[in-house]
Amino acid sequence: MQPKALAISIALALCAAQAHAAGNAVPTSAEEWFAAGRAAVETSKHVVPNRARAKNVILFVGDGMGVSTVTAARILEGQMRNADGEFNRLSFEKLDHMGTSVTASANQQTSDSAPTATAMVTGIKTNDGAISVDQTIERNEPSATVTRAKSVKTILEQAEERGMSTGIVTTARLTHATPAVNYAHIGNRDWEADSNLPAGATVADIARQLLEFPYGDGLEVALGGGRSYFMPNTASDPEYPSQKGRRKDGRDLTKEWTTKYKQSAYVWDKAAFDAVNPQQTKHLLGLFERSHMRYEADRKDDVAGEPSLAEMTEKAIKMLGQNKKGFYLMVEAGRIDHAHHAGNAYRALTDTVALSEAVEVAKRLTDDQDTLIVVTADHSHVFTIAGYPSRGNPILGKSAIDGVASTDALGLTYTTVSYANGPGWTGGFQRKEYNPATEGSVAAPYNGSALRPNLAGIDTTAPNYMQEATVPMGSETHAGEDVAIYASGPNAYLFRGPQEQNVIYHVMADALGLNKGGHGHGHGRGRD
Template identity: 75%
Template sequence: MKKPARTKLAVAIGAFGLTLSVSAIADDHLEHNQSSVSAQVPTSAAEWFKVGEQSVWVNKRDVARLRKAKNVILFVGDGMGVSTVTAARILEGQIDGRDGEFNRLAFERFSNIAHSVTASANQQTSDSAPTATAMVAGIKANDGAISVDQSIARTEKSDDITAAKSVKTILERAEERGMSTGVVTTARFTHATPAVNYAHIADRDWEADSNLPAGATVKDIARQLLEFPYGDGLEVALGGGRSYFMRDTDADPEYPTQKGRRKDGRDLTAEWSSNYNNSDYIWNQEQFDAVNPANTDHLLGLFERSHMRYEADRKDDAAGEPSLAEMTEKAIKILQKNKKGFYLMVEGGRIDHAHHAGNAYRALTDTIAFSNAVKKAKELTNDKDTLILVTADHSHVFTIAGYPSRGNPILGKTAVDGVVAKDSLGLPYTTLSYANGPGWTGGLQRKEFNSAKESTVAASYAGDKLRPDLTAVDTENPGYMQEATVPMGSETHAGEDVTIYANGPGAYLVHGTLEQNVIYHVMADALGWKNRR
């Protein structure tokens, strides 16, 4: 006799008094993470065993029916390697007064995970341009390249040659099919990761026309957003980088002593409003709050001259800036109006910048803000028709080390049962550190900080010690720069795999170790595109 596709099996978990229905789990796609089946931290061997057993039962279900996705949301935590996820998970729990080690970020509860190989076509350890290109265009590219193939030279300034070497992105293909599209980022909108969706250029640094080399005929990145040739253009574009869209004769509305970067006489923010019906351009929190998704079809929001503020410093912006979760919510509500579906990329761009600055606090608090954006997206969408992928473009040389006791402050000095541990020099050390970066001298001001309010706190050397003495240093200060082993002006990316987390239609394709460009093909397959090109 043939067994039914789903058998109803009640699993009683005595230690927690919880009954689970396997068929209900399959139908509702319950999250399989431990924290989704028990909010209590186990306190004995028997309870730990039961939680592990419980998690297997949650996973022991049929493969989800192969449904087509109507919508795809790609979340990219820029620089969000495994150690960053782990440390942010712990910090979030500790901030909330819970067991940090048992805590999980929103996306860690997703149904499928895989490793993503981040090497580019020409680099063992990559930058954001080719890694983001891989995800949205389905190919491997060279460092610095924005949605062009690996045969192009980084110095290529010809528009014709660039066009010939360009590779169409998932956003462009979505627009061709009548879907709505959007990109949300905390970095400049012309920065590498957001730019790969809508621009094609050999060098990621050519963000405004003033950045182009002499004799260039290729269009700068900001201009390519306004002259986007597919469909009816992006419906949502939210982030920073206002100066790259403004004339160099125009004063910035938030910083009147500073002007735009464009030398071609074009005000691209004004062009956005004139190009589209039911469109709006905004640059502060009040304007953002006033946007009604029901009657706004095209929204451009540029909230800083350069990158947006770190989450920890957002409150200090006099003009106000929306959070990543708020921008994600606004974007989804605008895009959801299209019955043909939508594609949205959301980038937590400043996780990367804080790591480059050797500042773990801002990297981790931006990761928590990124997790909150994922949570908001999941609340606003349906697992049955929306594929959500969460991943990183690359990692950083960020480590969690020593033998601190469970519950020891993740930003603090390593301690065992309250006793601060010492190294071979007799000096205390922190649990978090970097393999390289500016923290080695305890004090270079990094370009990754926007203002004096985002400054760093240094640990200085004393006497002839080989390391700073951290005894009297507050390593939990938001501006503290964790120590780095190799002295460098800016901490670097790392080359190990990052994680892909997947939920919704097509999530079952995310398993094992995948080349990063497979992410594009997962999204295209989930959308039911027979011709993925």
């Protein structure tokens, strides 16, 4: 093609590319792909760093949402809409700025959620299992005095001190590691109720710390699961009457919430949640399950009903947004992590899509000019996308090229997504019995079944299918690679390249104008 003709073609294709981008349509020619790439660059040139002071900060955490999870969820969401999944983008992938987060904790190469979430809300790195305390604490430190001395003030606590409104939304238990780091300080993340504490311990359990929160006027919004950790072991659960609470101190923290806070409400089902008026309620506690809330794919099966992550996010923002001094909110899609541990990609990916919907709500209800939105993960998982499947092949299906199933060296089909370890069927026990010396013999004919399952006739896209794992384990593990950070609003431009995870706190705190002239008490110890 001649240069002039090429220029005209590109100009026309550029217009088409912009239309494609607006409608999420896929380019269909070389010229359109070229122009779409060029249009992306031109669009990026108009992104101006926002150096304004933030009024609000919303931190979204996809627990266990590694890059491979984001990619697969992007494809699945598109395919669920009968669109091109590879060209699709989740809502948070469209935010203006992006970086990566180094998730190693102070003592672990591959970390759990406690130190990684702590890093994001306190600005320091600590040890595995630790909730907003520094790395010098012992995992099972029972003393309240010692724990207090090693505590590190969180961004939520600082926001409350300033008079801002604060909230936590999660699909996990409110006492689980990621939400707990905002308001609790304890050496062992498992001490969620007093019945979990060792004998003689004086440190308050995590649920109790939510009610005895000493800063400002307390959290305005706390929505998630974990009802049993707030109820005494003599009280029947309102949704499951045959089951009791977990507290042995006799305290009913759900009742204490409404006693402590004026214009407050406690809800445990969808109807009561929907009835809450954001303009009339100042403090809202919602506990929608005894333990974790249901996966997004299973919410419809809950008789009492559970709000979606997007619905909880909307209610929280409408409540918190009434404060002229601004707000801090953490929103966690906590069950992405749990589905991965169970080797169940379908639920991990559909919960990731639910997070995308929650971010979309937040974008609609806030303004980039005064609200910093950060979307990231605490850590990744050993979840992988492999093979050479054709574009459009079902992401949860068997790898295939132009409809022809791909096979491994044993002649067996395999799925596109799988795990490096976990509970997925690997033929592990048969592998132990396999004897290479008798391979191919009449006594032990070799057909590959000793090493891998035959997936013929198995629907690997089914919600309950457990993806294969290379190393058999009772529970799939976290992974140690960096995770992505997506951001928009004030200070979002500061997320670039690989950064230590604790930098996330410092970007958010700087956006709000916190810690000017220092943290206020050394490197952050104490709860003054």
